[in-house]
Amino acid sequence: MSAEHATSLWDELVTAAVIGTDRRPFAGAKATGQLGEALAGVRERGLLATAAVVWAYREAGREVPITGVRRSEAAPPDERPLLTQGAVRALTVILEDRMFRAVLDEWLALAVQAGGRLPGEAGPKLLDAVRADQRPAAAAVVGPLAAWLGARNPKWKWAEAAEAQVGAERARALLGAGQRPTTGLFASLGPDEAEAAAVGAFRDATAAQIGTIVASIPAPWSAAVTDAGLEAMARIIEGSDARPLPSLRDLLSHLALIINPAPSGPIAALMSSFEKIPDKHAAIRIFWAGSLANFAATAGFRASLHKEFQ
Amino acid sequence: MLARSVTEEERVTALRTWLWGVETNRLALVLDFARPGASPAWELWPGNVVEAVVARFPGTAQLRVIVAERSGEAEVGDAPPAWADLGQVARARGEALARDPWTDRWPVAVASVVPEVHGGNWVVTDRDGRQMALAGDDVALWRLLASSGGRPVVLLAEWAGDSLVPLGAWTDSGMVVL
Numbered sequence: 001m002s003a004e005h006a007t008s009l010w011d012e013l014v015t016a017a018v019i020g021t022d023r024r025p026f027a028g029a030k031a032t033g034q035l036g037e038a039l040a041g042v043r044e045r046g047l048l049a050t051a052a053v054v055w056a057y058r059e060a061g062r063e064v065p066i067t068g069v070r071r072s073e074a075a076p077p078d079e080r081p082l083l084t085q086g087a088v089r090a091l092t093v094i095l096e097d098r099m100f101r102a103v104l105d106e107w108l109a110l111a112v113q114a115g116g117r118l119p120g121e122a123g124p125k126l127l128d129a130v131r132a133d134q135r136p137a138a139a140a141v142v143g144p145l146a147a148w149l150g151a152r153n154p155k156w157k158w159a160e161a162a163e164a165q166v167g168a169e170r171a172r173a174l175l176g177a178g179q180r181p182t183t184g185l186f187a188s189l190g191p192d193e194a195e196a197a198a199v200g201a202f203r204d205a206t207a208a209q210i211g212t213i214v215a216s217i218p219a220p221w222s223a224a225v226t227d228a229g230l231e232a233m234a235r236i237i238e239g240s241d242a243r244p245l246p247s248l249r250d251l252l253s254h255l256a257l258i259i260n261p262a263p264s265g266p267i268a269a270l271m272s273s274f275e276k277i278p279d280k281h282a283a284i285r286i287f288w289a290g291s292l293a294n295f296a297a298t299a300g301f302r303a304s305l306h307k308e309f310q
Numbered sequence: 311m312l313a314r315s316v317t318e319e320e321r322v323t324a325l326r327t328w329l330w331g332v333e334t335n336r337l338a339l340v341l342d343f344a345r346p347g348a349s350p351a352w353e354l355w356p357g358n359v360v361e362a363v364v365a366r367f368p369g370t371a372q373l374r375v376i377v378a379e380r381s382g383e384a385e386v387g388d389a390p391p392a393w394a395d396l397g398q399v400a401r402a403r404g405e406a407l408a409r410d411p412w413t414d415r416w417p418v419a420v421a422s423v424v425p426e427v428h429g430g431n432w433v434v435t436d437r438d439g440r441q442m443a444l445a446g447d448d449v450a451l452w453r454l455l456a457s458s459g460g461r462p463v464v465l466l467a468e469w470a471g472d473s474l475v476p477l478g479a480w481t482d483s484g485m486v487v488l
Contacts, residue, residue, distance in 0.1 A: 056408070056411040059404070060404040061404060062400055064396040067439055072460060073460060075459035075460050120458070120459050121479075121486045124449070125449075125453075145456060152427055
């Protein structure tokens with residue numbers, strides 16, 4: 001019994017099933033060799049039992065034929081050392097969490113400066129995520145693989161033409177752009193101060209808890225975490241009647257965030273302005289809680305990012 | 311630990327962890343179920359090696375096990391054991407189907423294969439030019455392609471229907487979980 005015979009027998013069984021055994025009673029299948037033996041060993045000789053045996057016979061005997069298709073060319077080798085695992089993990093966080101997206105410039109600059117190679121599998125997500133002005137840096141970090149992928153995916157066609165090298169000067173310029181704070185209120189904080197503020201404010205909060213907060217910001221507000229948005233919020237707070245509110249801590253713990261009971265510095269200043277927001281502006285309060293969480297998480301993340309590249 | 315896969319069944323999520331017994335030279339499957347949407351708590355990570363005693367479920371396939379006793383911490387292993395080409399994989403699957411025709415997914419660990427995409431069709435080619443289709447979500451497929459860059463990898467996958475669903479790859483820089 002050859003594979004071709006088993007295939008034609010299978011086709012017969014399918015036809016019989018399509019027509020239906022009421023209209024044309026199934027007379028049993030004729031087979032020789034091992035398939036014949038297998039069928040002889042089955043007591044039930046109806047259509048379904050026969051189909052089960054023939055299916056198993058065909059599947060178990062399946063081969064993968066040599067088709068001799070020529071492989072296409074591999075990407076040019078990239079001899080640079082891999083970026084550290086911490087640096088790669090940080091990129092994953094930046095790309096997966098909208099909250100950290102603003103740190104991408106900084107990550108790219110640090111990676112270009114470090115001169116390391118991104119593991120291949122992390123390339124597609126980075127190529128997908130970058131803005132037009134970030135493309136040269138992304139192509140440099142991904143290396144020759146970027147152009148190779150660009151030849152295979154129209155979305156990354158640009159990578160075929162991207163400059164392969166990003167000079168040190170360009171990297172410094174990127175780093176400058178990356179360090180531009182994402183919120184105007186914290187313009188003066190460097191990575192170390194930012195870390196101190198973040199650690200103080202969110203001593204025990206996990207990334208997941210902070211994520212919960214940000215996810216809970218109503219959509220129209222969450223899209224507006226910009227310098228201008230925050231300045232507008234500050235004006236609203238200054239103009240509002242300073243009626244005491246349920247404490248920020250209550251609100252934040254309600255949102256599953258544990259906050260340091262005795263914050264200091266910029267966070268304390270922000271919290272005190274926060275507490276002036278009247279009840280009627282519930283959405284603004286949530287927005288502030290989100291912004292605060294956003295800032296602290298981003299600041300802490302930036303500080304740890306620099307350590308990953310040291 | 312070779313690979314892991316998640317599939318949504320009718321009412322539950324099936325979590326499969328494929329193991330290779332370094333001392334027994336046998337495959338083993340740890341099968342767990344979770345509520346749909348629940349995030350799986352993986353105890354074993356692809357590419358890791360751990361000393362453990364497993365208990366096999368009765369049945370002709372003798373594939374499914376539970377980890378009865380674990381000793382020591384999991385360690386990062388070297389290249390996973392793999393069949394040399396897709397023909398050997400098909401034969402091993404055939405033998406498993408002959409023992410138990412209900413074997414619906416078959417683990418694939420195959421050395422020196424190159425993934426490629428031709429006009430939206432994903433394929434993997436082994437050292438001799440045997441070729442099979444790849445299936446799965448786009449993110450995993452592009453990650454696989456990028457991890458290989460056109461160079462041979464050890465592919466970890468599941469044989470499902472007529473194609474292979476990639477789950478991981480062993481590359482120059484270690485284990486990539488897709």
